[in-house]
Amino acid sequence: MSGPSWHERLLGGxxxxxxxxxxxxxxxxxxxxxxxxLDDIEEALIASDLGPATAxxxxxxxxxxxxxxxxxxxxxxxxxAEEVAKVLAPVARKLEVEAFPRPQVILVIGVNGSxxxxxxxxxxxxxxxxxxxxxxxxxxxxxxxxxxxxRTWAERIGVPIxxxxxxxxxxxxxxxxxxxxxxxxxxxxxxxTAGRLQNKTELMDELAKIRRVLGRLNPxxxxxxxxxxxxxxxxxxxNQIEVFKEVAGVTGLVMTKLxxxxxxxxxxxxxxxxxxxxxxxxxxxxxxxLRPFNAEEVARIIAGVExxxxx
Ligand SMILES: Nc1nc2c(ncn2[C@@H]2O[C@H](COP(=O)(O)OP(=O)(O)O)[C@@H](O)[C@H]2O)c(=O)[nH]1
Ligand SMILES: [Mg+2]
Numbered sequence: 001m002s003g004p005s006w007h008e009r010l011l012g013g014x015x016x017x018x019x020x021x022x023x024x025x026x027x028x029x030x031x032x033x034x035x036x037x038l039d040d041i042e043e044a045l046i047a048s049d050l051g052p053a054t055a056x057x058x059x060x061x062x063x064x065x066x067x068x069x070x071x072x073x074x075x076x077x078x079x080x081a082e083e084v085a086k087v088l089a090p091v092a093r094k095l096e097v098e099a100f101p102r103p104q105v106i107l108v109i110g111v112n113g114s115x116x117x118x119x120x121x122x123x124x125x126x127x128x129x130x131x132x133x134x135x136x137x138x139x140x141x142x143x144x145x146x147x148x149x150x151r152t153w154a155e156r157i158g159v160p161i162x163x164x165x166x167x168x169x170x171x172x173x174x175x176x177x178x179x180x181x182x183x184x185x186x187x188x189x190x191x192x193t194a195g196r197l198q199n200k201t202e203l204m205d206e207l208a209k210i211r212r213v214l215g216r217l218n219p220x221x222x223x224x225x226x227x228x229x230x231x232x233x234x235x236x237x238x239n240q241i242e243v244f245k246e247v248a249g250v251t252g253l254v255m256t257k258l259x260x261x262x263x264x265x266x267x268x269x270x271x272x273x274x275x276x277x278x279x280x281x282x283x284x285x286x287x288x289x290l291r292p293f294n295a296e297e298v299a300r301i302i303a304g305v306e307x308x309x310x311x
Contacts, residue, residue, distance in 0.1 A: 006291055009259070009283050014301045017264040021048035022304045025076060038063055041076070049234060049265030050084065050302075051272035058083050074308045081296075081303035084268050088295035093277040095123065095224065095252070097132055103181040103189040105214060105221035109207065109248050110228035111240060112195040115256035117146060119228050119282060120190050121153035122290035123254075126280075128157065132187040137177035138163035139170040139210065142194040150192050157287060160186075170194065171209040178217045191222070197243065204247040211248075225251045226279065229270070231262040238266065241274055254290070256282035265302060 024044035038059050045055035061079050097104050106123070110116045117140070124134045136154050140146040144166035154161035162177035174191055181189040193210070196203050214221040227250045229237040237255070244250050258264045258281050271278065282290050300306055 007297070009289070010293075010297065011301055011306070012259060012283070014258065014262075014264045014298065016260075016262055017048065018302055018304045020263075021045070021050070021080070021265065021302065022077075024048055025073070033062055045080065049263050049269050050080075051087070051269035053272050054083055054087055054268055057086075074305070077303045077305050077308065081299045081305045084302055085296045085299035087268055087271045088278075088293075088299055091271045091275060091278045092293055092295045092298075093252070093279065094292040095127075095226075095279045097127065097130075097187055099220065099223045101182070101218070103135070103178070103186045104223045105178065105218070106188060106190045106224040106226055107193065107207075107210065107214075107222040107248070108190060108226050108228060109193050109244055109250070110195050111197050111230075114195065114228045114230040114240075115254075115282060116140070116195065116228045117149050117153065117192055118285060119226075119254050119256055119290065120150065120192055121157060121287050122282060123226075123280070124153075124159050124188075124190055125157050125287045126290060127188055128159065133184075134159045134188045134190065135177060135181045135184075135186045136161040137174050137189060137191040139174055140192045140194040141166060141168045141170050141173065142196060146192070146194070153287075170206055171213045174210050175213045175217065178214060178221065182217070197240075200243070200247060207248045225249050227253050227276075229253055229255050229266075231255050231258045231264050231266060231281075232260065234263040234266055235269070238270060238273060241270060241276070245274075250276060252277040252279045254278070254280050254282065259283040259289075264298075267298075268302070 024047050042055045042059040046052055058080055108116050108120050127134050138147045138150045147163050164173050177189055227244050253276050255267055280290050280292050
C-alpha cells in the first residue's frame, strides 16, 4: 500500500493534542520542580484534556523526585507517556467476533455527525479483511440521506444491507436483518441508528424497542453497543458517554476524527473516567482509516516523546 504509513497517520492524528500538551508544558521552568511548577504542570496536563487523575499521578511521580536532578523536557514527557500508557493499555481492546450462535450483533450509537455511518463501513471493511461475513442494517431511518449513505458504503465494500424507507420503523428493519443474517449464517450484523439527542425520550424509546426486538430473536443480542465519539468535540465527548450510557448502555467506544483539529487527549480522559474498551480510532474519511491502537505507541505520541528521541 502506498501513502503514509499507519504510524505516520497516527502522528498526524495526534499532532494537535501533542502540540498543545508540549506547548502547555513549554517554558514552565522545568529545571526547578517546586510546588508552583508542579501545579503548573498538572494544570497544563488537564488543559490538554488528559484527565485529572492522570495529571495528578504525573505530578506525584515528578514530585517523588526521581527526576529532580537535571530534569529535562524528555524526562517529563517520558513520565507523561508512561502514565498515559497505564490508562490506555487496559482499554485498548479490539472488537472480537465470538458470538455463538451467529450473528454477532453490533449496535452503533452516537450523536448525528459523530461518524457512525462511516465507522460502520470501516468496521465492516476491517472484519471482511479478517474473513468474517458482514451484513448492515440501516436503522437510522430518520433521514433519507443516512439510509442512502449506508447503502453507498455497502455497495462500495460489497456487503449486503437491509434497509427501508425514510421514516420507517427502525426496529422492523433490525428484526428483518437479524432474521436474514441468522438464516445466512452471517458472522456479524452491524446496526446503524439515529442519533437524535435533542429528544432524549424518543431516542431512548427507539433504542429500547430495537433492543427488545433483538432480544426476542437472540437473547444475547446486541452483543456490542458501540458508541462513536467525535474527538474534535473535546470534553463534550465525555458528556455524550454519560448520556448514552444512560439511554442505551455502552459496551465500548470508537473515537473518530483523530485527525485535523482533534483533541485526542480526551481519549485518555474517557479511559480514565469510564474504563470502557476503546475498540479502535478513526483518523480519516476513507474506509481503511480505522485501526485498533497500541496504547504505548499512542501514549508516546501524545506525550511528544518521539520528536525528542528521533528528531
Ligand atoms: N476527518 C475525519 N472525518 C470523519 C471521520 N469519520 C467520519 N468523518 C466524517 O464526518 C462526517 C459525518 O460522518 P457520518 O458517518 O455521516 O456521521 P453520522 O451522522 O454519525 O452517521 C462525514 O463527513 C464523514 O466523512 C474521521 O475519522 N476523520
Ligand atoms: Mg449516519
